Amino acid sequence: MILYDYILSPDAYKVRLMAALAGVKLNLRAVDVHPGREHESEPLRALNPAGSIPILLDGDLILTESAAMLVYLARLEAPTWLGDDNAANAARVQQWLAFSRRLTDHLGGARATEMLSEPGDLPALQRAGTLDLRELEAALTERRILGQTFLASDRPTVADIACFPYVALAPDGGVSLDPYPSIRLWTRAIRMLPGFIEMPGIHRLHELKPEPLSTETPETV
Structure with missing residues (x-):
């Protein structure tokens, strides 16, 4: 199984992380995405006409969307990560997979604009990313009230892996995670999973920072 990879791509990291966990x-x-723009070359566009990374090849199968790659890897080796033991959990997974695209567009867009000088309206992207984080914080706080840590089930699923990288990297785009204790507890829980691997900018910060207090309340909208 071949992954066309870029070490600084959060979408590629999702796939590497899911593979490690599974x-x-x-x-x-x-x-060579930066500065070489190799992902836009003719050979890679033959695999993915959109000219984006990652690309996953497994025999004759070509996958070009990271969410599909997460589902494929989980289905192959770790089906419990799919959260489809009941209809409600399966639906939650699909909903958060869709939500992860907003994180990519907003927090990922802010990061690309801030760090890589890609074109974009940075203040607008930061505002949109902040709204996404507030929505995520509210959902995770509700899960905490129910005694659960993860987004869609009582255990981690592909939904958590899909959402994690762009949230963890939000400060790279100038969006702080300090106001969101439930998000910080959730990212800590993901970092502590057996098999967790790092990428540049996402470290085992739970070993360096004190745990968020469960009495902290999320930022009000």
Whole structure:
């Protein structure tokens, strides 16, 4: 199984992380995204006409959307990560997979604008990303009240992996996570999963910072 990869891509990192958690071995093919723009080259556009990374190849199967890759890896080796033991959990997973696209567009867009000088309206992206974080914080706070840690089930699912990278990297785009204790507890729980791997900018911060207090309340909208 081959993953066309870029080390600083949160979408590629999702796939590497899911593979590590599921015990799937990937053959990584590094792509020179910056400054080489190799992902826009003719050979890679033949695999993915959108000219984006990551790309996952497994035999004749070509996947170009990170959410589909997460589901594929989980279905192959770790089906409990799909959260489909009941209809409600399966629906929650699908809803959060869709929500993860908003995180990519807003928090990912702010990060690309701030760090990589990509074109974009940084204040607008930061405002939209903040609204996304407030929505996520409210949902995770509700889960905490029910005694649960993760987004869609009583255990981690592909929904958590889909949402995690762009949230954890929000400060790279100038959006602080300090006002969101439930999000910080959730990211800590993900970092503590057996098999968790890091990417540049996402470290084992739970070893360096005190745990958020459960009595903290989320920022009001």
